[in-house]
Amino acid sequence: MLISIRHKTRYTYDIPARYAVQTLRLSPPSFTGQTVREWRITAPCMERAVHFTDSFGNAAALVACDQPHSHIEISAEGLVETTDCAGVVKNLFDPAPIRLFLRKTPTTTPDAAITELAAKTSGESTVARLHALMAAIRDKVEYQTGTTSQHTPAADVLAQGKGVCQDHAHVFIAAVRSLGIPARYVNGYFVTGAEGTEEAHHAWAEAYVAHLGWVGFDVANLVCPDERFVRLATGLDATSASPIRGSRPIPLGTSSVNEDLTVTVDVVDEDARLAQAQAQGQQQQQLATSTGQASQSQSQSQSAPVHANPSEPLAGNRAEKPSPSA
Numbered sequence: 001m002l003i004s005i006r007h008k009t010r011y012t013y014d015i016p017a018r019y020a021v022q023t024l025r026l027s028p029p030s031f032t033g034q035t036v037r038e039w040r041i042t043a044p045c046m047e048r049a050v051h052f053t054d055s056f057g058n059a060a061a062l063v064a065c066d067q068p069h070s071h072i073e074i075s076a077e078g079l080v081e082t083t084d085c086a087g088v089v090k091n092l093f094d095p096a097p098i099r100l101f102l103r104k105t106p107t108t109t110p111d112a113a114i115t116e117l118a119a120k121t122s123g124e125s126t127v128a129r130l131h132a133l134m135a136a137i138r139d140k141v142e143y144q145t146g147t148t149s150q151h152t153p154a155a156d157v158l159a160q161g162k163g164v165c166q167d168h169a170h171v172f173i174a175a176v177r178s179l180g181i182p183a184r185y186v187n188g189y190f191v192t193g194a195e196g197t198e199e200a201h202h203a204w205a206e207a208y209v210a211h212l213g214w215v216g217f218d219v220a221n222l223v224c225p226d227e228r229f230v231r232l233a234t235g236l237d238a239t240s241a242s243p244i245r246g247s248r249p250i251p252l253g254t255s256s257v258n259e260d261l262t263v264t265v266d267v268v269d270e271d272a273r274l275a276q277a278q279a280q281g282q283q284q285q286q287l288a289t290s291t292g293q294a295s296q297s298q299s300q301s302q303s304a305p306v307h308a309n310p311s312e313p314l315a316g317n318r319a320e321k322p323s324p325s326a
Helices: 098-102 112-120 126-140 154-160 165-178 270-303
Strands: 002-017 020-024 034-042 050-053 059-065 069-082 183-190 202-209 213-217 229-235 244-247 259-269
Touching (some): 002 183, 002 270, 069 229, 112 126, 112 154, 112 165, 126 165, 126 202, 165 183, 165 202, 183 259, 259 270
Antiparallel strands (some): 002 069, 002 259, 020 059, 034 069, 050 059, 183 202, 183 229
């Protein structure tokens, strides 16, 4: 599947800033099942960015903007080609030791309820058990926006029973780690098939399974990632895998500053879009051909000379009165 992506983020400040530093993890990697065909990032002072690979293997850029500004707009866009690998991650650069992903974080620390939920799941294999756990979490946590933030602990999410994809991932990670299985957070993009712009990127989790490696689980959609998914960055949780993290100094004499964040994400299946455009073009061509043939037939009918008595000669340019049968 060929997927086009346009991801725009805009920060607007109530008090202009003199300086800001941003770490951007907005470059998707190429590996088995995902090939980046073209990609570009646009941001203030991007031409002076320092590019590096972080400890999780994510391509990152450190951007320092030393010009006075009241807003920052960052965009990432391009084309990525994907194939379905049944959720199994292959040939991805993974410098971090696997045992690192057993580490708890403030948003992925399991409480008694999460531990119990994980312990109750079962399956004929580790993968089967993880699928059962994914379904159990989805049954307990309804997808609902506006109920949590990036910093909401997994325990609170399960207790209130509401959240979004990042919350599903956090609960899944906490539960999987409670079973002694390494798990990590992944953010990226997902082709929903719906028209319109989304207000956030997508997120899912991965668990390390012996003899298979890392396997993805999207609790929000109850699937393992397939060709509709584009991987962007990974980490222990949403914070460490965040596509954009930054800071700016607070002006002297100011106790706090406020900022407004706007995010728009467009993810399009270009193969489906092209097929639809071709189908519409063929329909329009067929319609134009039919209309043209009808017009030509009507024109010929109107221009044919008709008289009441075929034995009479034509009357020059004089219009003849058509017969009742014409």
